[in-house]
Amino acid sequence: MAVVETRNLTKVFKEGELGAVNDVNLVTNEGEFLVFLGPSGSGKTTLLRMIAGLEHPTAGEILIGGRVVNDLSPRERRIAMVFQSYALYPHLTVYRNIAFPLRAQKTIKVPASGKSLGFFGRMQERRRLEKEKVQWAASLLGIGGLLHRKPRELSGGERQRVALARAIVREPSVFLLDEPLSNLDAKLRASAREELERFHRSIGTTSIYVTHDQVEAMAMGDRVVVLNQGYVRQIGTPKEVYDQPADTFVATFLGSPPMNLVEHDELIVGFRPEQFRPAAQVEGDKVSFRLRVENVEYLGSEWIVAGILTGGRMEGKKTIARMASAQSLELGQTYDFAVPERELKFFDRSSEKRVAARALQWQ
Amino acid sequence: MKKPLGITLLSILLLVAAVALLVRTLQMHVGGFMGISRLVVVIAFTIMAIGLWMLHNSARIFLAFLLTADILSGLVALGVYALRRSNYRLSLWLIAQVVISGVLVWYLQRPAVRQAFGGYSVWPRTVQMLVLTIFTVLLAFPFYWMGVASFKQNLDLYATENNPFIFNLPPTLDHLKYLFGQTGFVRWLENTALVGIIVVAITLILAVPAAYALARLTGRWGERLGIGIFLTYLVPPTLLFIPLSRVIGVLGLQDTLSSLILVYPSITVPFSIWLLMGFFKSIPRELEDAAMVDGLTRFGAFIKMVVPISVSGILTVVIFTFTLVMQEFIYALTFISPESKQMVGLGIPIFLVRGDVYYWGALMAACLVTSIPIAFLYNLFLDRFIAGFTVGAVKG
Numbered sequence: 001m002a003v004v005e006t007r008n009l010t011k012v013f014k015e016g017e018l019g020a021v022n023d024v025n026l027v028t029n030e031g032e033f034l035v036f037l038g039p040s041g042s043g044k045t046t047l048l049r050m051i052a053g054l055e056h057p058t059a060g061e062i063l064i065g066g067r068v069v070n071d072l073s074p075r076e077r078r079i080a081m082v083f084q085s086y087a088l089y090p091h092l093t094v095y096r097n098i099a100f101p102l103r104a105q106k107t108i109k110v111p112a113s114g115k116s117l118g119f120f121g122r123m124q125e126r127r128r129l130e131k132e133k134v135q136w137a138a139s140l141l142g143i144g145g146l147l148h149r150k151p152r153e154l155s156g157g158e159r160q161r162v163a164l165a166r167a168i169v170r171e172p173s174v175f176l177l178d179e180p181l182s183n184l185d186a187k188l189r190a191s192a193r194e195e196l197e198r199f200h201r202s203i204g205t206t207s208i209y210v211t212h213d214q215v216e217a218m219a220m221g222d223r224v225v226v227l228n229q230g231y232v233r234q235i236g237t238p239k240e241v242y243d244q245p246a247d248t249f250v251a252t253f254l255g256s257p258p259m260n261l262v263e264h265d266e267l268i269v270g271f272r273p274e275q276f277r278p279a280a281q282v283e284g285d286k287v288s289f290r291l292r293v294e295n296v297e298y299l300g301s302e303w304i305v306a307g308i309l310t311g312g313r314m315e316g317k318k319t320i321a322r323m324a325s326a327q328s329l330e331l332g333q334t335y336d337f338a339v340p341e342r343e344l345k346f347f348d349r350s351s352e353k354r355v356a357a358r359a360l361q362w363q
Numbered sequence: 364m365k366k367p368l369g370i371t372l373l374s375i376l377l378l379v380a381a382v383a384l385l386v387r388t389l390q391m392h393v394g395g396f397m398g399i400s401r402l403v404v405v406i407a408f409t410i411m412a413i414g415l416w417m418l419h420n421s422a423r424i425f426l427a428f429l430l431t432a433d434i435l436s437g438l439v440a441l442g443v444y445a446l447r448r449s450n451y452r453l454s455l456w457l458i459a460q461v462v463i464s465g466v467l468v469w470y471l472q473r474p475a476v477r478q479a480f481g482g483y484s485v486w487p488r489t490v491q492m493l494v495l496t497i498f499t500v501l502l503a504f505p506f507y508w509m510g511v512a513s514f515k516q517n518l519d520l521y522a523t524e525n526n527p528f529i530f531n532l533p534p535t536l537d538h539l540k541y542l543f544g545q546t547g548f549v550r551w552l553e554n555t556a557l558v559g560i561i562v563v564a565i566t567l568i569l570a571v572p573a574a575y576a577l578a579r580l581t582g583r584w585g586e587r588l589g590i591g592i593f594l595t596y597l598v599p600p601t602l603l604f605i606p607l608s609r610v611i612g613v614l615g616l617q618d619t620l621s622s623l624i625l626v627y628p629s630i631t632v633p634f635s636i637w638l639l640m641g642f643f644k645s646i647p648r649e650l651e652d653a654a655m656v657d658g659l660t661r662f663g664a665f666i667k668m669v670v671p672i673s674v675s676g677i678l679t680v681v682i683f684t685f686t687l688v689m690q691e692f693i694y695a696l697t698f699i700s701p702e703s704k705q706m707v708g709l710g711i712p713i714f715l716v717r718g719d720v721y722y723w724g725a726l727m728a729a730c731l732v733t734s735i736p737i738a739f740l741y742n743l744f745l746d747r748f749i750a751g752f753t754v755g756a757v758k759g
Contacts, residue, residue, distance in 0.1 A: 052652075073655070074656045075656070075658040075659065075660065080656065087653035089653075089654070089668065101657040104654070104658030104659050104663070
């Protein structure tokens with residue numbers, strides 16, 4: 001049974017305007033890490049907020065655990081959400097922050113036992129169980145020593161951990177994460193990402209993760225949902241969306257630098273910069289181009305070569321190559337470059353959708 | 364570090380002055396207030412002398428502060444009093460004092476002296492202390508004046524040749540006795556407290572949910588409506604009291620405290636809504652979203668998240684409303700006549716000024732008694748209060 005499912009989900013904020021989310025159909029697999037990837041304004045956060053119950057869909061259905069939850073409030077959906085700003089409650093200590101969902105939901109029930117505890121006895125018992133729960137969540141994230149602090153006394157990484165602990169403490173059926181890494185600086189982000197991955201592996205709860213960062217999406221996602229202007233452009237594993245992009249948007253949004261696109265009659269032909277190499281290095285069937293080198297960037301482990309195609313029908317088209325070494329290339333000179341034929345992707349020029357590979361006349 | 368000669372001389376001079384003052388005070392049997400203040404000066408001089416001797420920079424800075432204060436007050440006295448009164452002996456004496464102090468400050472700032480005390484300039488700390496002193500004196504003076512006048516005998520109060528700043532005759536409790544025994548002062552305080560508490564309650568009940576609704580729920584119109592509500596606050600009571608007294612008449616509420624309880628929220632609610640709107644807007648929406656996901660309803664999130672976080676704003680509203688009720692004049696004057704129904708802000712000027720006779724002692728005592736609780740409240744919540752008024756103005 002799918003944990004989260006959406007059927008023709010649509011959100012229109014203002015009547016007559018383009019929808020923020022249009023006709024989205026999604027099914028999550030049990031225990032997977034699903035990533036919503038898209039540029040800002042692509043509707044990914046709106047989609048997540050609808051699943052959380054913070055926005056009401058204009059049309060369509062949301063199912064959690066096989067039940068339509070459209071009319072349920074967020075608190076009734078058994079979900080946990082980690083926000084971009086972490087949204088830690090500033091007036092409560094870390095302990096109270098983590099315990100907050102337990103108290104708000106009154107999740108902790110004192111098991112009925114033989115002897116009567118009385119009112120205060122039951123309260124004490126409830127506090128004891130709550131403390132156990134909070135300490136379990138805190139130790140899972142290694143923040144057991146911070147429980148008495150206030151959020152403003154924590155570093156960015158510690159805040160993220162508190163937010164995660166608050167999310168797991170009541171063992172939700174699904175985790176929603178809204179760009180939780182975007183407030184961290186670049187260095188911290190990599191380690192926080194790794195921590196998130198480890199965290200997901202250890203608890204195995206279905207998670208939906210929103211990001212605009214393709215690196216995060218590729219690195220963390222079991223599957224990636226690429227969104228643009230409220231439409232789902234492609235759903236697939238990171239390998240599928242990178243190697244088999246469904247349209248030109250996905251092709252250019254993923255990959256840095258993006259896929260080169262050149263027009264050819266009724267088609268658009270794309271190839272990844274790392275497949276675009278000096279002709280001598282390319283074996284087998286290949287398509288050759290003449291490239292005038294305009295700019296060379298050295299990035300340590302690789303070189304980014306930007307140039308303009310010359311001669312033939314591709315005259316004047318800007319393309320980028322990514323190579324292990326470009327020391328021998330000189331600015332302003334023209335070289336022979338080539339792409340293996342099997343690495344070419346073909347898109348329909350009007351619909352921009354991917355079409356089957358075919359042989360083309362290149363000269 | 365070698366001690367400059369001038370510093371040695373200065374510290375000896377200060378010590379000698381302290382001893383001389385002590386001997387003179389003891390010889391002349393100066394007692395009471397003057398005796399104590401002279402003793403304070405003796406101790407201060409002695410400490411300063413020792414501090415200078417041991418090259419403590421704070422002693423140098425304190426000396427520079429005293430000298431600068433002396434120069435400033437000398438110049439003020441010269442311009443405001445001595446020269447205008449053509450009192451040339453005093454003028455010469457003041458000029459000499461200013462010049463000597465000036466030379467001493469200049470000496471304290473000399474490179475050699477500066478070096479001996481660790482290389483610091485005297486000015487930053489001195490100016491800081493001066494500004495602090497000036498403002499403290501300026502702000503504390505009304506309280507001091509009220510305090511002194513409340514306990515002065517009438518004879519002392521009205522004798523023009525007496526020094527007005529101190530007790531020339533022994534203090535008395537007569538004015539307080541008169542205030543509490545012969546006037547309705549206690550009753551007025553009770554009235555004010557009653558009206559204040561009810562108006563604060565009404566204001567909170569109306570303004571907190573309204574401000575939240577305007578800040579969060581109604582989108583663009585919320586803002587415009589908020590500005591509209593704030594505009595009503597700008598209509599002055601001096602205009603409104605005429606139509607409103609008709610309204611009070613029609614409702615049959617003349618000479619009752621209910622009339623004030625009805626009218627005051629018309630001033631306090633708009634302002635409080637406007638103030639709280641800024642507060643609620645500064646709370647990130649994600650906090651409420653998180654609270655709702657974590658298991659609260661929207662109302663629950665409002666009560667358990669928004670209200671505790673905006674406690675400073677709510678406190679500001681409480682204090683603002685209460686002080687307004689205490690000091691409001693026009694409505695209280697026009698709606699209520701009998702002595703037993705007066706508010707404190709009106710009872711005092713009406714019943715302690717009879718024709719052109721001012722009961723200064725009782726007036727000052729009344730002001731003092733009334734202002735103490737407010738001053739206490741302000742100081743208790745000062746930090747939160749400042750946060751309340753500056754939220755939105757400074758992002759942080």
